[in-house]
Amino acid sequence: MRTQVGIIGAGPAGLMLSHLLHLQGIETIVIEKRSREEIEGTIRAGVLEQGTVDLLNASGVGERMLKEGHIHQGIELQFNGNRHRINMEELTGGKKITVYAQHEVIKDLVAARVQAGGKIIFNADHVSLHDIETEEPKIRFEKEGMGNEIVCDFIAGCDGFHGPSRQAIPNIIRTEKQKVYPFGWLGILAETPPVNPELIYTNHERGFALISTRSPEVQRHYLQVDPNDDIKNWSDDRIWTELHARVDSEDGFKMKEGPIIQKNIVSMRSFVCETMQHGRLFIAGDAAHIVPPTGAKGLNLAISDVYVLSNGLLQFYQSGKKEILDQYSEICLRRIWKAQRFSYWMTTMLHRDVNHSSYEYQIQLAELDYVTSSIAASTSLAENYVGLPFEIPGYNFKMNSASLSV
Structure with a gap:
């Protein structure tokens, strides 16, 4: 097989890149180790930045998001038993967020690629990258026991943290930076009506909690827990008791209970790979960086990566120039590190660290008080x-x- 851009991974980064390049007449083949049913059925949260929403809309895949997504003008921060609203729309000149799950974004992008006749190869096993330092890099994989090869002009590695793309960048030029946090999130899906019109981030002496929305019938909530805890230790009654303790407020607000249809515990970490390119290989999304979910940046960073990469590839195919491609890592990492900073700040401000002294906990509360009382x-x-x-x-x-046009 031959294509212009071979894309490994059918997550938000890979699918969005394929879609954007298609709009420019640039051919792609996407390969994915999982099935279509699995990538569309893996439930993931999604808080979309204004830029992500704008790009999805402008590229023609935002119709269902506009109908089913929940637009939020602000968020609420809760501490000392009281909630304080941050009016983001007012403070940013009209920008908002849209709560629309990541797997729904994936469904929309897959549907767009299928409708356009795009080639997505699911259930691809034993993926490997070859000749990335040449002008004809190759992707090899197995499908139903048969060996396959894709010859490309470029490879986009959008295959997540555990995929082979990042590992194809030689260790001598690849630097990886990581922070592992001493807490995890217990996430639930619950069949209840919406608890609050906007997200509630809570700092409580018992630990952090996040109250979110998913749909009119199903909501997504999180509790800070020990990342090594076993989900079997958390009965539904224990989860609701803990949510009440952390979120019910002095103004009479109380959590709405209902059947819990999914629950799991995930650890939290930050990760950045420098560089994000080598030869004709460019990595994007979780292959290049991980953020704790507190700042809601994961999917959005993936979209901003491929925004840069798609423009770089467009410049190359239109003019033969590689100015943007040559600066791909530098451009992306500047935004990535700012998102890392914000995610780290939100995480450390809102979570109760077992290693904190009473002094450090009071500093957290003072930071929250300052954030909610200072316009700046x-x-x-x-x-x-x-x-x-x-x-x-x-x-x-x-x-x-x-x-896309310059």
Whole structure:
């Protein structure tokens, strides 16, 4: 097989890249180790930044998101038993967030690629990368026991943290930076009506809690727990008791209970790979970086990565120039590290660390008090939460439903 851009991974990064390149007449083949049913059925949360929403809409895949997504103008921070609203729309000149699950974004992108006749190869086993330092890099994989090879101009590694793409970058030029947090999140899906119009982030002496929305019938909530705890130790009654203790507030607000249809515990960490490119290989999304979910940046960083990469590839195929591609890592990492900073700040401000002294806990509360009482601090939080701009220094790219243009 031969294509212009071979894409490994059918997550948000890989599918969005394939879709954006298709709009420019650039051919791609996407290979994915899982089945279509699995990638569309793996339930993942999703808080979409304004820039992500704008790009999905401009590229023609935002119709269902606009109908079914929940637009939030603000968030609420709760501490000392009281809630304080951050009006993000007001503080950022009209920018908002949209709560729309990641697997729903994937469904929309897969449907768009299938409708356009795009090639997505599911259930691809034993994927490997070859000749990435040449002008004809190759992707090899097995499908139903048969060996296959894709010859490309470029490879986009969008295959997540455990995929082979990042490992194909030689250790001598690849630096990996990581922080593991001493707490995890117990996440539940519960069949209840919405608890609150907007997300509630709670700092409580018993630990962090997040109250979110999913649909009119199903909600998503999180509790800070020991990352090594066993989900079997958490009965439904224990979960609701803990949510009541951390979230019920002095103004009479109380959690709404209902059947819990899913629950699991995940650890939390931050990770960045430098560099994000080598030869004709470019990595994006979770293959290059992981953020704790507190700042809601994971999917959005994946989309901003492929925004840069798609423009770089467009420049190459239109003019033969590689100015953007040559700067891909530098451009992306500037935004990535700002998102890492924000996610780290939100995480450390809101979670109760067992290693904290009473002094350090009081500093957390003082930080929350400052953020909710200072216009400057509230604006900083709002600007980062709704998303920093998608930028490529020196260029002014604009998206419409048919094309990218300089």
